[in-house]
Amino acid sequence: MLTFVGLGLYDLGDITLKGLTYVKSADVVFLEAYTSRLMGTDLTAMEVFFGKEIRVLSREDVEQDPAEILERAAAGRVAFLIGGDPMVSTTHADLRIRAAAAGIETSIIHAASISSAVCGLSGLQNYRFGKSCSVPFPAGGWFPTTPIDTITVNLGLNLHTLVYLDIQDDRCMRIPEAIEIIEDMAERRGVEPPALYVGIARAGSEHPVVAAGSGSKLKETDFGPPLHVLAVPADLHPVEREYLETFAGL
Numbered sequence: 001m002l003t004f005v006g007l008g009l010y011d012l013g014d015i016t017l018k019g020l021t022y023v024k025s026a027d028v029v030f031l032e033a034y035t036s037r038l039m040g041t042d043l044t045a046m047e048v049f050f051g052k053e054i055r056v057l058s059r060e061d062v063e064q065d066p067a068e069i070l071e072r073a074a075a076g077r078v079a080f081l082i083g084g085d086p087m088v089s090t091t092h093a094d095l096r097i098r099a100a101a102a103g104i105e106t107s108i109i110h111a112a113s114i115s116s117a118v119c120g121l122s123g124l125q126n127y128r129f130g131k132s133c134s135v136p137f138p139a140g141g142w143f144p145t146t147p148i149d150t151i152t153v154n155l156g157l158n159l160h161t162l163v164y165l166d167i168q169d170d171r172c173m174r175i176p177e178a179i180e181i182i183e184d185m186a187e188r189r190g191v192e193p194p195a196l197y198v199g200i201a202r203a204g205s206e207h208p209v210v211a212a213g214s215g216s217k218l219k220e221t222d223f224g225p226p227l228h229v230l231a232v233p234a235d236l237h238p239v240e241r242e243y244l245e246t247f248a249g250l
């Protein structure tokens, strides 16, 4: 049995009761911390909380060589832990398909996702979002411009864009850096950079920071520690504008 268990957004209080019950009954517990991360806890605290040893998996373990996960799931109850909701902006659909092809029973225990938390914290209406995108750290000569293309297409359709920020082993991208990169991409593509952003830090924590404004304003805003995410709004509905004025300093 392979169960994908969402951990929610910030700390150990965010897993659902269903998720907690399953993890406590699991024979093996795996954690992937490369698509998202709970910044309000750490591995040791998680092991104590669940009363289980947790094996941390790399992207290669999951996407290229999942044989061990599948073998353990064929023999017993495996909990596969993922930040947020397990199938939102991850590639774990592939692992679930592989498990099904191997005759292994699978299930998903959902949890809060950044994709819905952004709507609550910003007031941007969820049905007005277009395709989302991710801003990666530039590496060597590699400087993709896909995010600005996605934002530009969405703005042309009057749709909001959710912009995920890169997570690496030793660093998580912050809002000011992401805006700098998006503006650089816009210049390379010869398009106008977004006039308005909403930046959100530590959704799910007691004190998330939410700020709306121009690129130059948000680059000067102190959002505190990661995780950070951005939204690029399309034309604001009057209620969206009022919400941002009330809760995000627009």
Ligand SMILES: C[S@@+](CC[C@H](N)C(=O)[O-])C[C@H]1O[C@@H](n2cnc3c(N)ncnc32)[C@H](O)[C@@H]1O
Pocket: 009, 010, 035, 036, 037, 083, 084, 085, 086, 087, 088, 089, 090, 112, 113, 114, 115, 163, 164, 165, 166, 167, 200, 201, 202, 203, 204, 227, 228, 229, 230
């Ligand atoms: C690739 S998405 C994975 C989404 C996850 N499966 C979910 O449902 O929430 C991860 C990105 O979302 C953003 N993110 C996730 N959790 C966050 C949080 N609590 N606060 C702010 N941004 C967050 C960060 O930009 C992070 O790099």
